Amino acid sequence: MKTTIRVGLSTCGLAAGARATYDALAGQIQREQLPITLQRTGCLGACHREPLVEVIDAGGCSLYGPVTPAETGALLARHLTASPGPATPEWTVSQRTDRSDYPFLGRQVKVTTQLCGVIDPHSLDDYLAHDGYRALRQALQMSPEAILQAVTDSHLRGRGGAGFPTGLKWSIGRKQPGQRKFIICNADEGDPGAFMDRTMIEGDPHRVLEGMLIAARAIGARTGYIYIRAEYPLAVKALHEAIAQARAYGVVGKNILGSGMDFEFVIKEGAGAFVCGEETALMRSIEGYRGMPTMRPPYPAESGLWGAPTNINNVETYASVPSILLNGPGWFAGMGTVASGGKSGGTKAFALAGAIRNSGLVEIPIGLSLREMIYDIGGGCRDGRAFKAVQLGGPSGGCIPESLLDTPVDYENLRATGAIMGSGGMIVVDETTCMVDIARYFLTFTQDESCGKCVPCRVGTRKMLNTLTRITRGQASQADVDRLLSLCETVHTASLCGLGQTAPNPVLTTLRYFGDEYRAHVEEHRCPAGSCGM
Amino acid sequence: MASDKSDPLRKYVYRGDPLAEPPPPELSAIFTRHRGAPDALITVLEDIQRQYGYLGQNHLQYLARQLNFPLARVYGVVTFYNLFRLDPPGKHQIRVCRGTACHVNHSAAILSHLENALGIGVDETTPDGEFTLQTVACVGACSLAPVLVVDEHTYGRMTPDAAWRTLTALDEREAAA
Ligand SMILES: Cc1cc2nc3c(=O)[nH]c(=O)nc-3n(C[C@H](O)[C@H](O)[C@H](O)COP(=O)(O)O)c2cc1C
Numbered sequence: 001m002k003t004t005i006r007v008g009l010s011t012c013g014l015a016a017g018a019r020a021t022y023d024a025l026a027g028q029i030q031r032e033q034l035p036i037t038l039q040r041t042g043c044l045g046a047c048h049r050e051p052l053v054e055v056i057d058a059g060g061c062s063l064y065g066p067v068t069p070a071e072t073g074a075l076l077a078r079h080l081t082a083s084p085g086p087a088t089p090e091w092t093v094s095q096r097t098d099r100s101d102y103p104f105l106g107r108q109v110k111v112t113t114q115l116c117g118v119i120d121p122h123s124l125d126d127y128l129a130h131d132g133y134r135a136l137r138q139a140l141q142m143s144p145e146a147i148l149q150a151v152t153d154s155h156l157r158g159r160g161g162a163g164f165p166t167g168l169k170w171s172i173g174r175k176q177p178g179q180r181k182f183i184i185c186n187a188d189e190g191d192p193g194a195f196m197d198r199t200m201i202e203g204d205p206h207r208v209l210e211g212m213l214i215a216a217r218a219i220g221a222r223t224g225y226i227y228i229r230a231e232y233p234l235a236v237k238a239l240h241e242a243i244a245q246a247r248a249y250g251v252v253g254k255n256i257l258g259s260g261m262d263f264e265f266v267i268k269e270g271a272g273a274f275v276c277g278e279e280t281a282l283m284r285s286i287e288g289y290r291g292m293p294t295m296r297p298p299y300p301a302e303s304g305l306w307g308a309p310t311n312i313n314n315v316e317t318y319a320s321v322p323s324i325l326l327n328g329p330g331w332f333a334g335m336g337t338v339a340s341g342g343k344s345g346g347t348k349a350f351a352l353a354g355a356i357r358n359s360g361l362v363e364i365p366i367g368l369s370l371r372e373m374i375y376d377i378g379g380g381c382r383d384g385r386a387f388k389a390v391q392l393g394g395p396s397g398g399c400i401p402e403s404l405l406d407t408p409v410d411y412e413n414l415r416a417t418g419a420i421m422g423s424g425g426m427i428v429v430d431e432t433t434c435m436v437d438i439a440r441y442f443l444t445f446t447q448d449e450s451c452g453k454c455v456p457c458r459v460g461t462r463k464m465l466n467t468l469t470r471i472t473r474g475q476a477s478q479a480d481v482d483r484l485l486s487l488c489e490t491v492h493t494a495s496l497c498g499l500g501q502t503a504p505n506p507v508l509t510t511l512r513y514f515g516d517e518y519r520a521h522v523e524e525h526r527c528p529a530g531s532c533g534m
Numbered sequence: 535m536a537s538d539k540s541d542p543l544r545k546y547v548y549r550g551d552p553l554a555e556p557p558p559p560e561l562s563a564i565f566t567r568h569r570g571a572p573d574a575l576i577t578v579l580e581d582i583q584r585q586y587g588y589l590g591q592n593h594l595q596y597l598a599r600q601l602n603f604p605l606a607r608v609y610g611v612v613t614f615y616n617l618f619r620l621d622p623p624g625k626h627q628i629r630v631c632r633g634t635a636c637h638v639n640h641s642a643a644i645l646s647h648l649e650n651a652l653g654i655g656v657d658e659t660t661p662d663g664e665f666t667l668q669t670v671a672c673v674g675a676c677s678l679a680p681v682l683v684v685d686e687h688t689y690g691r692m693t694p695d696a697a698w699r700t701l702t703a704l705d706e707r708e709a710a711a
């Protein structure tokens with residue numbers, strides 16, 4: 001068996017210096033004419049150990065990281081000599097094919113990210129060798145109704161945050177009259193601290209395209225827009241490349257695989273506005289206007305892009321679809337909470353980051369507890385510090401304290417805590433971070449990103465930010481905190497779009513679970529975490 | 535375009551009068567590519583900024599005329615989106631990530647260190663035209679927080695000192711070249 005070596009060259013790998021590691025390996029393999037296939041891949045998810053190098057040979061599958069260029073010689077020697085070096089190098093991550101010696105990967109269940117870090121994202125052949133476009137072929141043989149039924153039965157729900165049932169959304173799209181329909185893939189990934197969509201697009205771009213093609217077939221759309229943030233240059237490139245390959249292969253353009261279906265992709269780069277992740281704002285942005293949300297109804301399904309029926313889904317939602325068709329809706333639903341009386345099927349990817357030891361991209365069956373994610377997979381806090389909170393859902397989400405860590409990760413249970421499932425950002429906060437400052441941080445963000453169209457959001461977030469700033473400076477009273485609460489109520493109820501409606505969540509959850517920190521700031525003019533500099 | 539060593543910004547500037555003389559070929563090429571597309575405005579703006587580093591007043595006037603939009607609408611779109619800038623950037627664009635993962639890993643300290651060391655604030659350019667300092671909401675390398683982006687390169691696991699060393703190394707590399 002010829003040895004294969006894979007090096008992850010996603011944004012995260014490159015930021016950790018993976019290019020130099022790759023070049024060192026490539027140089028030595030060429031100089032010494034070694035019988036090794038060197039492969040560039042996307043990110044395996046274990047970003048905390050980047051640069052990651054995986055060796056697949058007769059002995060199985062070994063994972064190493066971080067591997068610096070200086071260590072590549074030792075790594076090659078270890079796998080090329082008949083009797084490998086005695087000691088396991090300290091940069092070994094895992095030596096078992098099933099990763100049972102490495103819980104970070106061993107505990108995950110990978111569906112949408114199954115090929116990230118495994119295939120070369122620049123190679124269509126690699127994707128095809130792993131069942132690529134087989135689900136599309138299947139979909140082209142099925143009636144649109146049968147596809148809708150499968151997606152409905154899978155209990156797939158929107159991964160962009162709100163969790164709307166995808167089968168239902170597609171059925172509404174299907175029912176709309178007229179020939180001119182659009183689908184949109186929302187790859188704006190605006191939550192700071194989230195990188196699920198980036199990892200998927202950089203690591204396995206064809207899966208997203210295949211999901212969109214299946215959706216187009218089910219709904220009857222001929223054009224699909226991918227709205228992707230400009231801050232992800234590698235992902236944008238990967239999409240352009242993948243679309244060109246898919247066209248050459250015959251799954252984009254006219255008469256796809258002889259089925260009579262026509263479909264075109266258009267990539268639209270965002271221009272750095274958080275609110276453009278909101279579906280109505282996103283469509284205005286595609287049309288070339290300021291990205292300001294509009295009132296719903298009408299929903300995009302009835303009147304979206306240029307007034308035509310439009311189906312909009314998140315990257316991960318689309319990326320879930322090929323596996324549902326290949327393995328069956330029952331398989332997908334079985335991984336979620338459906339059997340235990342819940343409403344969600346499948347897996348969800350999270351970007352685990354912040355003060356966590358094993359940060360990276362984690363895909364889990366819906367329903368796993370937060371504690372299992374943070375301790376068993378994430379390895380707890382960095383540098384032996386104490387856990388304080390986990391923040392989910394970015395600026396629209398909330399902070400969950402230690403006492404609620406047994407909450408299962410699903411839409412309903414997380415909402416009950418005051419946080420949300422969100423799109424998958426999961427930031428762990430340790431004892432060195434002040435929770436009032438976290439609330440202030442998010443309000444700085446939402447206040448800055450508020451589009452200014454409606455008064456409650458434009459003025460309300462500004463007032464909330466001012467109050468929070470005064471609290472962190474020790475200049476506020478309890479009356480200010482009370483006013484802050486009632487302001488939260490107003491902004492939540494009266495704002496036009498989700499940005500304003502959810503902006504109070506970081507404040508409300510920190511007030512609810514970390515009220516003593518607010519009190520210390522207000523009554524004793526003291527920051528318990530010692531970070532507010534009073 | 536000839537590179538003029540004494541003025542690093544020169545290469546970005548399209549000084550022609552958009553209404554009087556024909557635009558440089560690279561600018562008209564952008565329009566040829568997108569003319570007729572109903573949604574061209576933002577894409578064209580992005581392409582112009584990629585070409586010149588910023589959006590000059592004459593670019594916007596030219597664009598408004600070509601796409602048959604009121605200049606006010608063009609300006610409204612430009613000022614809505616964070617990506618667009620109306621003045622030339624420095625030779626190197628430094629972006630400090632202020633996303634959540636970077637924030638809880640103390641990226642504020644990196645930003646204030648660079649502000650002090652460079653003597654400029656956010657969205658400002660050093661008087662010698664070398665560096666423009668900016669913040670970014672997140673570049674998706676959150677596992678390596680705190681993150682610094684210099685031009686096209688992303689650097690992870692930064693500290694205030696390491697960030698400053700990254701910039702000075704850039705200078706030295708250029709001095710050697
Ligand atoms: C302020 C705001 C920002 C949003 N940002 C995103 C985003 O970055 N990515 C995303 O997929 N959905 C985002 N959404 C949700 C979208 O409006 C929409 O619900 C989603 O794309 C639908 O796809 P899904 O059904 O697959 O989840 C955002 C919503 C709001 C209110």
Ligand code: FES
Binds near residue numbers: 675
């Ligand atoms: S928060 Fe800094 S890269 Fe995401």
